[in-house]
Structure formats: C-alpha cells, structure tokens
Amino acid sequence: MNLQQFRYVSEVARRGLNISEAAAALHTSQPGVSRQLRELERELGSEIFVRQGKRLTAVTDAGREIVAGIDRILAEIGNLKSVGQEYADSAKGSLAVAVTHTQARYALPPVVTEFKKHFPHVRLKLLQGNPHQLARHVLDGDADFAIATEALMEYPQLITLPAYQWHHCVVVPASHPLAKMKRITLEAIAEHPIVTYDPTFAGRTAIDRVFLARGLTPDIVLTALDSDVIKSYVTLGLGVGIISEKAFRPGKDEGLVALDAAHLFPTQTTRIAFKRGAYLRGYMVEFLRLFAPRFRIEDLKQLEAAPRESFEI
Numbered sequence: 001m002n003l004q005q006f007r008y009v010s011e012v013a014r015r016g017l018n019i020s021e022a023a024a025a026l027h028t029s030q031p032g033v034s035r036q037l038r039e040l041e042r043e044l045g046s047e048i049f050v051r052q053g054k055r056l057t058a059v060t061d062a063g064r065e066i067v068a069g070i071d072r073i074l075a076e077i078g079n080l081k082s083v084g085q086e087y088a089d090s091a092k093g094s095l096a097v098a099v100t101h102t103q104a105r106y107a108l109p110p111v112v113t114e115f116k117k118h119f120p121h122v123r124l125k126l127l128q129g130n131p132h133q134l135a136r137h138v139l140d141g142d143a144d145f146a147i148a149t150e151a152l153m154e155y156p157q158l159i160t161l162p163a164y165q166w167h168h169c170v171v172v173p174a175s176h177p178l179a180k181m182k183r184i185t186l187e188a189i190a191e192h193p194i195v196t197y198d199p200t201f202a203g204r205t206a207i208d209r210v211f212l213a214r215g216l217t218p219d220i221v222l223t224a225l226d227s228d229v230i231k232s233y234v235t236l237g238l239g240v241g242i243i244s245e246k247a248f249r250p251g252k253d254e255g256l257v258a259l260d261a262a263h264l265f266p267t268q269t270t271r272i273a274f275k276r277g278a279y280l281r282g283y284m285v286e287f288l289r290l291f292a293p294r295f296r297i298e299d300l301k302q303l304e305a306a307p308r309e310s311f312e313i
Contacts, residue, residue, distance in 0.1 A: 098134035171241035193239030
C-alpha cells in the first residue's frame with residue numbers, strides 16, 4: 001500500500017463515489033484510479049466499496065473504518081508538512097478562509113488589513129458559500145478556517161470558537177411608517193412584506209422561531225445570501241429588511257434607517273472553526289487571535305480535547 005492509493009480512496013469517498021470526478025481532481029485517469037483501488041483492497045484483504053459493474057454504489061462496513069483511518073493518516077502527513085514549512089519560514093505560506101458574504105464584507109476587512117501588515121508574504125484566499133458548505137471546505141481540506149453564524153457547531157469534527165456577538169436590526173426607507181415608531185414590535189413588522197436572509201444564513205433560524213413563538217406568520221417575499229442585496233430591495237420598496245446590525249452603515253446606506261431590534265430577536269454569535277487535530281501555523285494562530293481576540297494560545301491547546309459547550313461566550 002502507498003500514499004497514492006490512500007489519496008485515491010479519500011478523494012473517491014469525498015466525491016460521493018464518483019471515480020470520474022475523483023480522477024479529474026487528482027489529474028489522473030479513471031482506469032488508473034479503479035486499478036489502484038482494487039490493488040489496495042486485495043492487499044488489505046477486504047473490499048472498501050460496494051460495486052455494481054464498474055460503478056461504486058456504497059462504502060462497506062470495513063470501508064468506513066478504512067476510509068476514516070486513511071483520512072487520519074493523510075491529515076497527519078499534512079500536519080507534518082505544515083510543521084516543516086513553519087520552521088523553514090514562519091512568515092510565508094497560504095491561508096484559506098471559508099466565509100459568508102456578510103462576514104467577508106463587514107467583519108473581515110479590519111482583520112485582514114491588520115493580518116497583512118504582519119504577514120505580507122502569506123497568500124490569503126477567501127472561499128464563499130453557505131455555512132454548511134463552509135464547514136465542508138474545512139473538513140475536506142480546502143480551507144483552514146470557516147467563519148459563520150449558523151451550522152458550524154453541528155460538526156463535531158470541528159473546533160468552533162465564538163468570535164463576537166451581534167443583533168439583528170430592521171432596515172426601512174426613512175419615510176416608512178415603522179421609522180416613526182419609538183419601539184418597533186413583531187406585530188408591526190409582520191404587517192409588512194419582509195426581505196431577509198436565506199434560511200441557512202446569519203441567524204435566520206432565530207428570526208423564524210421568534211415569529212412562530214408569537215403566533216405570527218410573516219410574509220417573507222424575498223430571501224438573499226447577501227445583506228447588500230437585501231438593502232437594495234428594501235430601497236426599491238419591496239419590503240422591510242431584517243439584517244445583521246454589522247451590515248448597516250450609517251450615512252452610507254443612503255435613504256435607509258436602521259431600527260433597533262435587539263429586544264425582539266435573540267443575540268447571535270459569529271464563530272470561527274478549524275478542523276480538530278489540524279496543526280495551526282504561527283500566522284494561522286495570529287489570524288485566529290485577531291478575529292477572536294479573547295482566546296490565547298494556551299486556550300487553543302486546551303480546546304483540542306474540550307467539549308464544544310465550553311466554547312460558548
């Protein structure tokens with residue numbers, strides 16, 4: 001058995017048992033991948049995959065254990081490479097961060113600016129998607145960190161740290177009837193069409209729960225992944241916007257006003273996550289400190305074995 005075979009198995013499992021996609025990702029041929037899989041199975045004395053003709057249809061019971069073991073081996077090899085790179089040149093390397101649009105647009109700029117001052121030779125890459133996609137980017141090794149409000153805590157393979165807390169606000173044109181209220185209510189909001197986040201983004205599940213608990217059925221006429229898109233449609237008069245307070249820029253979001261909704265919707269926590277067992281290079285730790293400044297390097301060492309509940313603010 002060899003590392004090439006391990007990589008083929010891991011990639012095939014990652015690609016939903018699609019050998020063609022795995023071969024393309026590995027820059028090799030489909031027959032070559034199939035042959036290497038068979039050779040490894042013969043050497044192990046156990047089938048990893050269930051087959052129907054030339055097609056893989058499932059992972060065997062033994063295969064699940066084998067794939068998990070292979071992934072651990074490949075992760076440790078990646079860690080060894082990172083250790084070598086750290087000692088060869090601690091100020092050079094790459095950092096991939098999987099992040100939602102709102103975080104990339106409003107929370108990350110000051111962090112990235114400060115980070116690049118200290119590590120100008122680190123190549124920074126941002127990958128965008130919904131929170132579940134961001135978690136997969138980290139688990140699949142495509143990203144070092146994931147940053148989101150939703151979903152990350154659902155993955156026990158990730159170490160997830162709270163970074164900061166925020167509230168939703170209601171955004172309306174300055175002439176809107178809600179803008180004249182001293183203290184808005186859920187009932188008043190529910191009288192108007194609503195424009196807000198997609199169900200997987202930025203605390204949207206909390207918004208839905210609050211309306212449901214009050215026995216209200218809001219008329220959500222448009223959802224979006226992007227706070228700027230929501231504000232644009234609010235400006236056009238499509239409805240009342242519910243967005244992160246971080247995404248409203250007083251004086252810059254012309255014609256709009258933000259109404260305090262902290263008394264209506266629960267506090268939200270944005271988190272940063274990385275893969276359990278991953279080796280964090282020095283500049284990665286510094287990025288983590290910048291985004292979640294309450295954590296120290298000593299804390300990070302303890303968190304590897306700590307229960308997720310202890311990560312809460």
